[in-house]
Amino acid sequence: MNGFAIQFLHGLCMTVLVAAISGVLGTAVGLAGAASKLSAYRIPMWLAEVYTTVIRGVPELLVILLIYFGGTAAITFAIGRYVEISALSAGVIALTVIFGAYSTEIFRGAILSIPRGQWEAASSIGLKSWQIWLLVILPQMVRVALPAFCNLWISLLKDTALISVVGLTDIMRVAFVGAGSMRAPLTFYLAASALYLLLTSVSLLAFRRLEQYIAVPGQLR
């Protein structure tokens, strides 16, 4: 177990790294998705609808496998010889796609909860469309979206464990290798559980602090 402490630390960093990158990229995808779902144009609305319906109806593991093996096949086809896509990039792409689909729904709901009057007031004082989004809608939307976003972030953290199936050396993979070589699966998987629990607990606390920080004093949510 001693030699594995440093390995677990590396795994922990990898898990946090993958979650952070796909969380940031996925949030961008989600904002774009929500904007296109609420747009006046038919085609972006329709595309975003198909995107969220399909991704939310399919297992996360399947998306990861499709992007890992499909990506390998695509690169092999393009280059002409067998090249494997790295588990890290396949995992980040897959989790971005998944996070984007779920956060689209969260952001859409949060934007819809902002009273119509806010848009009208913003445009009546002469703000441009992008200014309305950036200065009026997004800051208010964040407050509404935050609790659901926290849940989504926690499930993203847990979903990173699935990338170990295609070989990313995250917490789960370290535990799997350690359990096999030391013949002590119980110890290693309990250690992995403790690390994941630590990550989710820290996230929960951080989001709670953030919620308190951005809450409007005296206003019940």
Added chain:
Amino acid sequence: MQIDIFLQSIVTLANAAFLTIALTVPSLVIGFVISVPLAFMRASDSRYLSSAILAYTYVVRGTPLLVQLFLIYYGLGQIDVIRHSPLWVLLRDPFWCALLAFSLNSAAYTTELFRGAIQAVPRGLVEAAEAVGMSRLQQARLITFPIAFRAALPSYTNEVIGLLKASSLASTVTLLEITGVARRLVSETFAPYEIFLAAGVIYLALTYLVTSVFRLLERHLAGAEPKVARETAMLSLRRISP
């Protein structure tokens, strides 16, 4: 993209859907049965009882299902008492391990879901039930749970779909359900697009089926109650869980 491989694998994978269903449905039923008493305990006024249940739901909801599955499938064998008990016949079989992991996982999520709904049942209804002399069990069975269940149904649908998708993890412990068969077919043919897309189509069909069935159930239950009670229940639920 070869269309014949796609169509062939749809047929093969549709057969594998039976194992997916055989994993999902019993896990849901067991999870439901465990979660109802747990939810009442979690919603109870006793702080010790409530936090004991919270410890369970917090740990299960805070760790990946994959870790829980491996902990049960690989980990339990390390304990001698279990290896020498008669239960070992079941616990060395990946199917029963997956079923156990999914049931415990689903129970934790469903407990929290019902807890929210139980706490959102209007106080007045419970007091009225008390006033007409119902016992605690009668209150729970006839008043609290039916109202809470209806209010929680949309979220419970999400939990059902979540578990259906989570059952794909069974492929990591050698079970040949939809994802497991898909992975094997890919390693045999190396046609990842066709086969994984076919698997995706089948999962989409299953989730669509679940959504439609639960929408029917929701409509059916909505007609069976006075409208006022439903609206107050929904309103107060909304106030507790945003």
